[in-house]
Amino acid sequence: EVHLVESGGGLVQPGGSLRLSCATSGFTFSDYWMYWARQAPGTGLMWVSRINIGGTIPTYADSVKGRVTISRDNAKNTMYLQMSNLTVEDTAVYYCAKGGQYFTSPWDSWGQGTLVTVSS
Amino acid sequence: DIQMTQSPSSLSASVGDKVTITCRASQSVTPNLNWYQHKPGKAPNLLIYATSTLQTGVPSRFSGSGSGTDFTLTISSLQPEDFATYYCQQSYRTPPTFGQGTRVENK
Numbered sequence: 001e002v003h004l005v006e007s008g009g010g011l012v013q014p015g016g017s018l019r020l021s022c023a024t025s026g027f028t029f030s031d032y033w034m035y036w037a038r039q040a041p042g043t044g045l046m047w048v049s050r051i052n053i054g055g056t057i058p059t060y061a062d063s064v065k066g067r068v069t070i071s072r073d074n075a076k077n078t079m080y081l082q083m084s085n086l087t088v089e090d091t092a093v094y095y096c097a098k099g100g101q102y103f104t105s106p107w108d109s110w111g112q113g114t115l116v117t118v119s120s
Numbered sequence: 121d122i123q124m125t126q127s128p129s130s131l132s133a134s135v136g137d138k139v140t141i142t143c144r145a146s147q148s149v150t151p152n153l154n155w156y157q158h159k160p161g162k163a164p165n166l167l168i169y170a171t172s173t174l175q176t177g178v179p180s181r182f183s184g185s186g187s188g189t190d191f192t193l194t195i196s197s198l199q200p201e202d203f204a205t206y207y208c209q210q211s212y213r214t215p216p217t218f219g220q221g222t223r224v225e226n227k
Binding site for chain 2: 004035045059105106
């Protein structure tokens with residue numbers, strides 16, 4: 001069974017940093033594109049970042065570009081999102097999701113999310 | 121970016137009702153239109169991908185149709201576990217984008 005478990009969320013002050021992790025099991029991690037999405041309070045789902053199978057092609061939403069770095073460790077079956085210079089607008093539940101073997105593939109498994117709260 | 125617009129934003133329905141949610145894209149996204157179900161505090165769940173293909177394990181009361189810019193998610197007979205928010209998503213072009221969601225509530 002596929003499992004994705006996010007961790008690393010918490011309360012951080014504006015301008016601070018956090019590193020989120022997404023630990024996976026139940027599938028061959030190195031065969032799939034991986035994604036981060038978020039849901040801010042009272043809003044819908046929004047894509048944040050994705051990384052290709054080899055970890056060589058990161059892509060970011062305009063709203064986070066320059067402030068976040070996605071990475072993956074295929075040996076540890078884990079994906080990361082390093083976030084810096086956080087603002088209150090980054091407050092959200094962050095989800096990791098498993099894609100397919102192409103970037104057009106649907107996201108067929110998701111974690112339950114980790115809450116990031118940016119507040120002074 | 122491709123804009124995805126769902127309607128309605130919310131609806132009230134009863135168990136056994138047929139429910140239809142529409143999703144319109146600002147440009148063609150065929151065939152890469154996906155539907156997700158999301159319940160509070162839970163992981164989003166893929167229901168339908170590539171417009172009309174039912175994800176493994178998803179009940180057959182869910183179906184999807186459409187092409188080009190106009191798509192539909194139908195629940196043929198609403199069940200108690202179906203009260204949730206539903207999102208369409210295009211994965212045709214970067215960035216992948218979601219509709220704003222349709223909340224299905226108990227009448």
